[in-house]
Amino acid sequence: MEGCPVRFALGLVSGKWKLRILWELNQQEIIRFNELQRRLPGISSVMLSKSLDELEQCRLVHREQYPEIPPKVEYSLTELGRSIDPALKALGAWGAQAYEQIHAN
Amino acid sequence: MEGCPVRFALGLVSGKWKLRILWELNQQEIIRFNELQRRLPGISSVMLSKSLDELEQCRLVHREQYPEIPPKVEYSLTELGRSIDPALKALGAWGAQAYEQIHAN
DNA sequence: CCGTATCCGCTCCGATACTG
DNA sequence: CAGTATCGGAGCGGATACGG
Numbered sequence A, B: 001m002e003g004c005p006v007r008f009a010l011g012l013v014s015g016k017w018k019l020r021i022l023w024e025l026n027q028q029e030i031i032r033f034n035e036l037q038r039r040l041p042g043i044s045s046v047m048l049s050k051s052l053d054e055l056e057q058c059r060l061v062h063r064e065q066y067p068e069i070p071p072k073v074e075y076s077l078t079e080l081g082r083s084i085d086p087a088l089k090a091l092g093a094w095g096a097q098a099y100e101q102i103h104a105n
Numbered sequence C: 001c002c003g004t005a006t007c008c009g010c011t012c013c014g015a016t017a018c019t020g
Numbered sequence D: 001c002a003g004t005a006t007c008g009g010a011g012c013g014g015a016t017a018c019g020g
Helices: A005-013 A018-028 A033-039 A045-057 A085-102 B005-013 B018-028 B033-039 B045-057 B085-102
Strands: A030-032 A061-066 A072-077 B030-032 B061-066 B072-077
Touching: A005 A018, A005 B018, A005 B085, A018 A030, A018 A033, A018 A045, A018 A061, A018 A072, A018 B005, A030 A033, A033 A045, A033 A072, A045 A061, A085 B005, A085 B085, B005 B018, B018 B030, B018 B033, B018 B045, B018 B061, B018 B072, B030 B033, B033 B045, B033 B072, B045 B061
Parallel strands: none
Antiparallel strands: A030 A072, A061 A072, B030 B072, B061 B072
C-alpha cells in the first residue's frame, strides 16, 4: 500500500459503505447526513459518520457545517472524489464481464 | 456486491495478497508455487494456497498440475485474469494522483 | 439533526505443525 | 514440492444507548 498506487487507491475506498456513499454523492452533488442515511438502507449513524470522516480525511468528500439549531451538515464530493469515477467505471466494466464468465457454466 | 459490478470486481481481488499474486503472474506468464512464494516475501504457504484456490475458482488463474514426483504445479493468468489490467491501471493512476494530493498539505 | 461511546461477534490473516 | 490442519489475535462492522 505504501509503494503501490493501486493498493493505496483501494485503501481509500475500502470498507463496506464507502463506495455506496461516493455513488450517492455522485448522484446528488450535495446531500445532508440524514438524507444520506435514508438512501443507504441498513447503515447505522455510527458507520455513516465514521465512513464520512475517513472520506473527508482522504480529501474525497467535503463537509460543510452550518451553525444552526437544529444542526445542518452538507456533504459533497471534492474534485478528487469526482475524479475517481473513470477508474470505477473501468473496474465495473471488467466486473460485469467477469460476472458473465463466472456464471456462464 | 450482487447488483453492483464494481463491488463484485473488488470482491474477486480483495484480500491481502491477491493483487500481488496477479501482478507476479502478469510479469512471469507461468510460475510454480514455490517460485511464487519466493517472490512474495512474507506470505505463508497457507495464504498462498488459499488465495490461488480462490483466484482459480473465479477463473482469473489457471492451474496446471503435473503428475510427477516431486510434484510440479504451474500457475498462469487466464484471459479474464489478463483483462483486468486496464482497470487496475486506471485505478493506479487515480491512486497516484490521490497520493500527491493527500501528501501535499 | 447529527453525531459519540461502548460492547461484541465474526472474518481475515499469521504462526506452527504435519503430509503425499 | 506443494500443499492441509489447527489455533489464536487483531480489526471491521453491527447493535444499543446516550449527548449537544
